[in-house]
Amino acid sequence: MPLVKNGKIATDIFVHIPDGAELPGDGAILVSAARFLEDPEALLRRPGKLGVIWPNNRDVDDLVPWLDRLAAVALVFPTFRDGRAYSQARLLRERHGYDGELRATGQVLRDQFVFMLRAGFDTLEAKKESDVEAFAVTAKRYSVFYQPTGDGRLTALNRRLAQRHSESAASE
Amino acid sequence: MTSPLEQKIRISGPSIVTANRTFDGAVIYRNASQGWSTDLSEAAIVRTVAEARALLAESVADDIGAVGAYIAPVEINDGGKIKPGNLRELIRLRGVTIELPVLA
Amino acid sequence: MYAYDELDRTLLNERVEEFRDQVKRRLSGELTEDEFKMLRLQNGVYLQLHAYMFRVAIPYGTLSSQQLRRLAHVARRYDRGYGHFTTRQNIQFNWIKLAELPDALAALAEVGIHSMQTSGNNTRNVTSDQWAGVAPGEIEDPRIWSELLRQYTTLHPEFSFLPRKFKFAITASAHDRAAIKVHDIGLRLHKNAQGETGFEVLVGGGLGRTPFIAKTIKPFVHGRDLLSYVEAILRVYNQYGRRDNIYKARIKILVHELGIEKFAAEVEEEWRAMGDSALTLDDAVIEEVRSRFSYPIYEKLPHMPEELKKAAHDAVFERWRRNSVFTHKVQGYAIVTVSLKPVGGPPGDATADQMDAIAELADKYSFGEIRVGHEQNLALPHVAKRDLPALFKALEKIGLATPNVNLISDIIACPGLDYCSLANARSIPIAQELTRRFANPETAELIGRLHINISGCINACGHHHVGHIGILGVEKNGEEFYQITIGGRADENAELGVLIGPAVPFGEVADVIEDIVEAYLALRGRPDELFVDAVKRLGVEPFRERVYATR
Numbered sequence: 001m002p003l004v005k006n007g008k009i010a011t012d013i014f015v016h017i018p019d020g021a022e023l024p025g026d027g028a029i030l031v032s033a034a035r036f037l038e039d040p041e042a043l044l045r046r047p048g049k050l051g052v053i054w055p056n057n058r059d060v061d062d063l064v065p066w067l068d069r070l071a072a073v074a075l076v077f078p079t080f081r082d083g084r085a086y087s088q089a090r091l092l093r094e095r096h097g098y099d100g101e102l103r104a105t106g107q108v109l110r111d112q113f114v115f116m117l118r119a120g121f122d123t124l125e126a127k128k129e130s131d132v133e134a135f136a137v138t139a140k141r142y143s144v145f146y147q148p149t150g151d152g153r154l155t156a157l158n159r160r161l162a163q164r165h166s167e168s169a170a171s172e
Numbered sequence: 173m174t175s176p177l178e179q180k181i182r183i184s185g186p187s188i189v190t191a192n193r194t195f196d197g198a199v200i201y202r203n204a205s206q207g208w209s210t211d212l213s214e215a216a217i218v219r220t221v222a223e224a225r226a227l228l229a230e231s232v233a234d235d236i237g238a239v240g241a242y243i244a245p246v247e248i249n250d251g252g253k254i255k256p257g258n259l260r261e262l263i264r265l266r267g268v269t270i271e272l273p274v275l276a
Numbered sequence: 277m278y279a280y281d282e283l284d285r286t287l288l289n290e291r292v293e294e295f296r297d298q299v300k301r302r303l304s305g306e307l308t309e310d311e312f313k314m315l316r317l318q319n320g321v322y323l324q325l326h327a328y329m330f331r332v333a334i335p336y337g338t339l340s341s342q343q344l345r346r347l348a349h350v351a352r353r354y355d356r357g358y359g360h361f362t363t364r365q366n367i368q369f370n371w372i373k374l375a376e377l378p379d380a381l382a383a384l385a386e387v388g389i390h391s392m393q394t395s396g397n398n399t400r401n402v403t404s405d406q407w408a409g410v411a412p413g414e415i416e417d418p419r420i421w422s423e424l425l426r427q428y429t430t431l432h433p434e435f436s437f438l439p440r441k442f443k444f445a446i447t448a449s450a451h452d453r454a455a456i457k458v459h460d461i462g463l464r465l466h467k468n469a470q471g472e473t474g475f476e477v478l479v480g481g482g483l484g485r486t487p488f489i490a491k492t493i494k495p496f497v498h499g500r501d502l503l504s505y506v507e508a509i510l511r512v513y514n515q516y517g518r519r520d521n522i523y524k525a526r527i528k529i530l531v532h533e534l535g536i537e538k539f540a541a542e543v544e545e546e547w548r549a550m551g552d553s554a555l556t557l558d559d560a561v562i563e564e565v566r567s568r569f570s571y572p573i574y575e576k577l578p579h580m581p582e583e584l585k586k587a588a589h590d591a592v593f594e595r596w597r598r599n600s601v602f603t604h605k606v607q608g609y610a611i612v613t614v615s616l617k618p619v620g621g622p623p624g625d626a627t628a629d630q631m632d633a634i635a636e637l638a639d640k641y642s643f644g645e646i647r648v649g650h651e652q653n654l655a656l657p658h659v660a661k662r663d664l665p666a667l668f669k670a671l672e673k674i675g676l677a678t679p680n681v682n683l684i685s686d687i688i689a690c691p692g693l694d695y696c697s698l699a700n701a702r703s704i705p706i707a708q709e710l711t712r713r714f715a716n717p718e719t720a721e722l723i724g725r726l727h728i729n730i731s732g733c734i735n736a737c738g739h740h741h742v743g744h745i746g747i748l749g750v751e752k753n754g755e756e757f758y759q760i761t762i763g764g765r766a767d768e769n770a771e772l773g774v775l776i777g778p779a780v781p782f783g784e785v786a787d788v789i790e791d792i793v794e795a796y797l798a799l800r801g802r803p804d805e806l807f808v809d810a811v812k813r814l815g816v817e818p819f820r821e822r823v824y825a826t827r
Contacts, residue, residue: 147429
């Protein structure tokens, strides 16, 4: 699956283990939320990085107790029209302070890249190779943002105020 | 969202496949040579669900050329001329039923 | 008028370039229609019966003359020479070519006009009172807050893929001209006991298949908390709104299914969890936006200028003045409604020539500003009373002085089956016939204020549910039929109309409306008892009887 991680095309180190399949001895794995919640401690004790695929119709609050021990959380866009994972992403990053890998999976298209980055995703499992290749150009498409999210970009309102202050400071 | 191919197809008489041309939105009709025409008289006629499904499938496959293909009823008069089979198709063929302002 | 700065313009241009690339990828086949559809909708591009339809945003219904001229240019260059003003203060072009859209968008972006989020499952145009900033008794200009909301909701990364469309409206006057009670979020601006600005927040209003009047979720949200509170509502909706059934996906359904108390509690919990929000508006930020709104420098003018006294003998002018001219908050000025409902014409349309002419009149008589109302008329908001006679003459020349504002022939209608692929029946010919039946201005004045709303299908873009008389097109055995409702209202006393009986065929609708009007004239308690009040007093029965006695 073509992957963009931290702004670059990358090889995926995580292996998705389907429910019922045996877990490998070590190595980075992604498991379903259902499997994880059956016995989170056991999975977390296992050597190798652990990531959880969290469904988009379930409160992320249920995952919060283990967030600081997870290497990755994968959120799901079952269709690109279904925007629930954007809210989940923002809550994980901004409310719960999660700073591990946050991955967008499912129907992930180029035209949602900027929204996803702004919502806090740092890893994108894109549906099309060509979209991954266009990532650099796409991510630079917008330079003005109206609303604050956890991504640290200054909003237009803040930039204007800063400009005002520097103008009035210059005229003093 | 159901694909037009999965939707139930009902034929109650002679029918055609119609769509809108992608680059400019013009009304088009699927013809019998795997193409499209803006002329209703060149539309391929189907009379059974199987024929309709096949014509629709090939139409939908032309995703670059056409948007929103569907099956529409027609009437064929004694002279063999194809006419729109309902008010909606009549409006699509002949344009709005009201007077448009004169283009200055 | 809000002045775009470089940041606003940059965003528009970036959006235009993005869409240009998306159109290119669609036409080359790199994007399928399924992938492209959502993207084009996010730029207001629909596929309709004959062609694409392009919906351009007019934020809170305010336009400069330069912008109106550019809309005229787009109508001429890229369309068939006319546009249609909508019930959400936007404008629609009906014949646009997809391949030419990026150029049309670039032309509009040059004057600060865009089509972002005029369609799709996102947050749409924040509409307001078309008399904002000039209405007597208005608490403060709601457009400042509309602009804050517009910026906040534009390309919001979290809320661009909602379960369904989301519409806001704001009013700052006791009389609600923005129909806030039938919006997903309605905002009533008012001041608390300390004189601070805030909003009564209502949610869950909407028309369509399952109409609802909005309910109050919080009686007072301080202005500084407006955006954070709205974010809490949107987040609850984004997560819990239904996505399995498009007919049950609006927030009104969620509010209805949870109940307003539970819904309010969910929002409150989310809002509290947000804590000290980066969205909290401090005074500096509000002032920043306010400072970029420019207002006319009004002259000190007399209440009754000579020009007006002299023109008083002209009966035709007087009729128009009585009908289309409204009191301005500044002495010596007036708000002029420009009726886009000529006898026999499609309601809400204007030709490119008319748009150019109105732009020129705005420059001459209205400080270069035009407003668009949700009733599909335009307004010139700053006309000096001394200029009214000259303005009237000029409007008459271009067919825009029909003295029918708020009267029976001032009909609100959706495009209907003539244009729209969702429609069951035509609406424009119905409207045209009705304007012909009630063309006599004396008859219309006698009948008084009466709002007819026509929708060509249950999606209710014509707002028929809240018409004094509502007309809904349905299909019966391949024929066009119409259901008639009466007693609806869209204002602060919003109510849904009641069906009077079985649907009637296309050819009989105008007769039915005439019957209803006859019943009203016969039964009204006083000449100034409005139709909608008479219906409230009498109920539907007397009207039902009159209409269906011989049908």
